Amino acid sequence: MRRTIHPFTVLSFALLSFFVAVAGRRPVQIAMFALILASSLLIDNKIKFWKKVILYILPVSCLLVMLNRFFGATMDNGIDYALRFALLVTPLFILFYSIPAGRMSLALRTVNMPARLHYLFLFSLEMVTLLKDILQNVRIAQQLRGLRFEQNPVKRWKNIFPMLSPVLLIAISQGLERSVALEFKGIEHGGPKTYLRTLPLAPVDKVLISALLVLSCIVIFSRLI
Amino acid sequence: MITFKDYSYRYKSSPRFALEGLSVEIRAGEVFSVVGSSEAGKTTFAYAAAGLLAKHFPGSKAFGSIGLSTSANAGDPANIGFVFQDTAIQLSGITETVEEEIAFSLEQFGIPEAVIRERTEEQLSMFDMHHLRNRHPKSLSGGETQILAIAAEAAKHPRVFILDEPTQALDSKNIRLLAGAIREWKKSAAIIITEERIDLTYSVGDRILFLEHGSPRFLGSLDEMVNSHLDFSTLELPEWISAQLLLERRVVSTSLKQSVRWLKEYRTSV
Amino acid sequence: MSKPTVKQQFLKQTSGASLPLIAVGIGINLIMGEITSLLKIPLYLDSVGTIFIGVICGPYAGLMCGLLSNVAAGILLNPPWLFFAPVAMLIGFFSGYIASKGGFSTITKAALFGVLQGIISALASAPIAAFVFGGLTMGGTDFLVLYFRSMGNNILNSVFYQGLAADPIDKCCSYILVFLMIKRLPASLRNRLPQLNER
Numbered sequence: 073m074r075r076t077i078h079p080f081t082v083l084s085f086a087l088l089s090f091f092v093a094v095a096g097r098r099p100v101q102i103a104m105f106a107l108i109l110a111s112s113l114l115i116d117n118k119i120k121f122w123k124k125v126i127l128y129i130l131p132v133s134c135l136l137v138m139l140n141r142f143f144g145a146t147m148d149n150g151i152d153y154a155l156r157f158a159l160l161v162t163p164l165f166i167l168f169y170s171i172p173a174g175r176m177s178l179a180l181r182t183v184n185m186p187a188r189l190h191y192l193f194l195f196s197l198e199m200v201t202l203l204k205d206i207l208q209n210v211r212i213a214q215q216l217r218g219l220r221f222e223q224n225p226v227k228r229w230k231n232i233f234p235m236l237s238p239v240l241l242i243a244i245s246q247g248l249e250r251s252v253a254l255e256f257k258g259i260e261h262g263g264p265k266t267y268l269r270t271l272p273l274a275p276v277d278k279v280l281i282s283a284l285l286v287l288s289c290i291v292i293f294s295r296l297i
Numbered sequence: 298m299i300t301f302k303d304y305s306y307r308y309k310s311s312p313r314f315a316l317e318g319l320s321v322e323i324r325a326g327e328v329f330s331v332v333g334s335s336e337a338g339k340t341t342f343a344y345a346a347a348g349l350l351a352k353h354f355p356g357s358k359a360f361g362s363i364g365l366s367t368s369a370n371a372g373d374p375a376n377i378g379f380v381f382q383d384t385a386i387q388l389s390g391i392t393e394t395v396e397e398e399i400a401f402s403l404e405q406f407g408i409p410e411a412v413i414r415e416r417t418e419e420q421l422s423m424f425d426m427h428h429l430r431n432r433h434p435k436s437l438s439g440g441e442t443q444i445l446a447i448a449a450e451a452a453k454h455p456r457v458f459i460l461d462e463p464t465q466a467l468d469s470k471n472i473r474l475l476a477g478a479i480r481e482w483k484k485s486a487a488i489i490i491t492e493e494r495i496d497l498t499y500s501v502g503d504r505i506l507f508l509e510h511g512s513p514r515f516l517g518s519l520d521e522m523v524n525s526h527l528d529f530s531t532l533e534l535p536e537w538i539s540a541q542l543l544l545e546r547r548v549v550s551t552s553l554k555q556s557v558r559w560l561k562e563y564r565t566s567v
Numbered sequence: 568m569s570k571p572t573v574k575q576q577f578l579k580q581t582s583g584a585s586l587p588l589i590a591v592g593i594g595i596n597l598i599m600g601e602i603t604s605l606l607k608i609p610l611y612l613d614s615v616g617t618i619f620i621g622v623i624c625g626p627y628a629g630l631m632c633g634l635l636s637n638v639a640a641g642i643l644l645n646p647p648w649l650f651f652a653p654v655a656m657l658i659g660f661f662s663g664y665i666a667s668k669g670g671f672s673t674i675t676k677a678a679l680f681g682v683l684q685g686i687i688s689a690l691a692s693a694p695i696a697a698f699v700f701g702g703l704t705m706g707g708t709d710f711l712v713l714y715f716r717s718m719g720n721n722i723l724n725s726v727f728y729q730g731l732a733a734d735p736i737d738k739c740c741s742y743i744l745v746f747l748m749i750k751r752l753p754a755s756l757r758n759r760l761p762q763l764n765e766r
Contacts, residue, residue: 128705136701143716153701160699164646173642174393187405188582192589192631194391196639199594207598211605221606228606232744233751235602236595240619240748241756243594247587248759250386252344252353256379256450257389258405260582266404266413269397310754353584356758 077114078277079171079179084284085111086163091288093159095295101155108162115170124165133158173197178271187259203243210238298457298487299323299346304361306341308354315341317511319361325456328479328488330498333508334531339491340382342508343461346489347379375406378455382462384446388434395429395437396421399449406453420448423478424471439466447475451482458482459489464496469536476500494533507532580625584759592620592632593639610737614658618684618745621663622671623760629659650699654692658684662742674746681742682735689730696730697723708733 092104112121133154140150177194214234221231254260273281304319316338323329323346331339344350345363381387392398399420403413421427424444429437434445443466450458464472479488479501490497498505498519505522507515507529515527522529533539571579581589595616603612617636621629633655640648661684665671670680696704702712702722708729715725752760 132700132703132705135703139703139713139716140701157699157701160650161647164641164649168642168646177391188586191389191391192581192586192635193638195389195587196590196593196635197642198390199590200597200639200643203591203594203598204601207601228608231606232602232608233747235606236615236744237748237751239598240591240595241752243591244588244752244756244760246383246386247591248353248584248756249381249383250587251584252349253379253381253387254586255349255352256374256377256453257402258375259586261375261406264407266407266410268400268404268410268413308755309758354759 077170078271078273079176080273081277081280081284082167082170084281084288086167088284088288088291089159089163091291093156096159096291097294098151098155100291101159105155105158105162108159108166111166115166117169121165121169125162129158129162129165175271178269181267181270182272187265191254191259199243202246203239206239206242207235210235213238298325298365299489300362300364301345302362302364304345304363305359306345306350307358309356309358314511316345316508319513321506321513321516323487323489325485325487326483327503328483328490328497328501330495330502330505331489331491331508332493332495332498332505332532334493336510337508337531338511339493339508340461341511342506343379343459343489343491346457347377347459349379375453376456378450378453378458380447380450380460380463382465384439384443384466387446388442388449393433394431395426395434395445396431398434398445399452402449403452416452416454420452423451423481424448424474440468440471443467444471444475447478451478455486457487457489459491460497461491462493463490464492464494464536467496469540472496472500472536493531494536496535499535499538576625577627580627581631585620585624585628588624588760589620589628589632589635592616592629593636595619596632596636597640597643610740612737612741612744614655614738615741615744617655617659618662618741619748621659621661622666622745622749624663626660626663626667629661629663630656631659633657633659647700647704650695651692654688654695657691658688658738661687662745671742671746671749674743677742677746678739681739684742685735685738686731688738689727689734692734693723693727693730696726702726 089104089108092101096104109125112118112125115121136153136157137147137150140153141147173194177190180190180193219231219234221228223231300322301319304316305314306316307314319342331342333339341350344353348363348365350357350359388398389401392401396417399417400413403416408416421430424447426441426444426448429441429445434442437445443463447460447463463475467475476497479490479497482488483501483503490502492498495502502519505515505517505519506513507522507527509531515522515525517525593616596613597616599612599615602608603610614633617629617633620632624632634652637648637652637655665680665684669676671677696702702716702725703709711729711732712722712725715728716722720728749757
């Protein structure tokens with residue numbers, strides 16, 4: 073049975089990659105990148121991740137090497153840029169493709185993140201979907217009222233208002249009503265919260281996180297020495 | 298529990314009063330209905346009773362006073378349940394199941410875990426929602442969403458429970474469930490309902506305040522209202538009575554004024 | 568009465584009515600891309616929501632809006648957005664601060680401060696774009712970076728010049744848009760918006 077990785081373990085892994093990108097020596101950087109690619113075997117969205125690697129990470133890395141060479145820098149310089157880019161950006165895909173927002177929010181409860189910020193983080197993701205729905209309805213309504221999109225540049229700029237204004241007004245109006253409703257939800261209530269569902273760290277997660285943080289420190293100190 | 302004394306309220310930039318000259322006392326153990334057409338001031342009354350106006354509508358003018366009973370901790374949001382007209386904005390928007398949504402505010406108020414679980418089950422039973430327990434709140438119908446919002450507030454066991462037009466999206470089955478729930482709640486709380494169609498007022502209302510353009514026109518029981526000579530033509534009959542009249546082919550309009558004699562007939566026959 | 572501390576101001580501006588409004592700002596940022604591509608407008612305008620929240624809720628609310636916008640964009644659109652969170656936070660804070668000092672009282676002032684905001688954004692984003700992405704953010708203006716590099720500039724300067732060419736126009740238009748949006752708000756909503764009501 074495959075164990076689900078704790079979000080903080082993945083975060084620590086990403087942090088190690090960041091430190092290696094910034095302060096690691098080249099062999100360590102190459103090994104780290106290989107480890108990141110290997111760790112993709114543990115995530116569910118493997119295909120999505122590898123698509124990103126093949127269509128984004130690798131081409132940009134190659135471009136960085138070639139362009140630096142083209143503009144007179146050494147090959148080494150180009151490889152430095154490419155490895156740094158790969159090590160900084162690739163772990164983020166691991167992070168976001170392996171951990172749904174809901175699971176991250178459960179993990180954040182474990183570290184007593186303020187309820188307001190916790191709510192804001194999750195609700196902002198929800199708000200994007202809500203606004204997209206509102207925008208869709210506004211677009212249809214405005215087109216039925218005669219708004220045309222393919223026009224001269226001045227008209228295109230003016231078209232922002234009939235599109236954005238209704239969306240903004242509806243969103244602000246709902247937002248203000250929601251703020252009243254939130255008062256009764258207790259989000260701003262001081263005092264301890266009781267969470268029925270959290271995501272505590274298992275012993276293996278604690279060991280892994282400790283090891284990753286120690287490795288990060290070693291990477292930094294080895295660069296300083 | 299809540300006492301309005303010569304209370305008037307005008308929103309900033311509004312030329313007229315939303316509420317004017319209101320003097321009324323709402324007691325624990327009663328269901329107080331506020332009825333009227335749209336723009337009568339029902340929602341403003343609900344907001345005023347919940348203590349929301351000063352904080353959320355800055356710059357508006359209030360005259361007179363509203364007293365909240367300190368013994369009931371009536372000013373504390375943990376002790377006030379408020380159900381809004383637009384129930385979509387009432388849900389937290391961040392929970393993944395109906396069960397979590399009901400438990401949400403209890404978690405935020407730091408209620409002990411065992412009590413949260415007990416109250417969640419209680420609400421699921423009260424509103425017959427066991428089959429919806431693991432459904433995502435976004436997947437619910439309008440009526441189910443409204444019931445969920447009500448259950449989530451009811452789980453707090455509030456001392457003051459204000460429901461602003463709670464039956465808009467509800468079918469007759471859910472209106473009956475809600476009426477039953479209100480009969481339970483009123484044993485330990487003051488219940489305030491605002492309505493235009495007098496579904497709950499008819500079934501469970503103890504006293505009725507009829508508002509017209511923010512001014513109180515009538516305060517008394519439903520029987521007194523039905524027997525009075527005042528014009529209640531802006532109010533609508535309960536849905537089930539309208540349906541009954543339709544079946545009997547007797548309905549001309551659902552307005553209360555024209556249907557008063559039918560309402561009297563149904564009141565005496567029940 | 569003593570001036571409120573930074574912590575008090577932060578707590579005030581990120582609670583109450585501001586909380587769902589910050590979420591609205593984040594949503595506006597993320598749908599602006601759809602609006603600009605629908606209307607074929609050659610600008611990002613992806614900070615309109617942050618600037619709007621900075622003006623109506625205060626600089627600290629703008630800061631939070633900027634931060635969480637980039638986190639949300641990272642989760643929903645493309646993870647590299649996360650690296651530009653400091654720039655977005657700066658935009659939110661600056662717009663709120665400027666608004667509190669009367670920078671949004673006329674359209675001319677808003678336009679000028681928008682240009683200034685653009686210059687500051689270009690300065691702030693250049694090191695990030697250069698260090699993390701080597702100047703290649705795969706956006707529409709990468710060709711400008713290559714152009715400036717072909718003129719003998721290093722990566723950092725090239726990215727900065729590219730930012731100077733694009734950001735002031737983008738932010739100026741964003742500031743003007745926010746100014747006009749706020750002007751069009753009905754009184755019933757304006758009266759309830761935290762910072763607008765205090766001024």
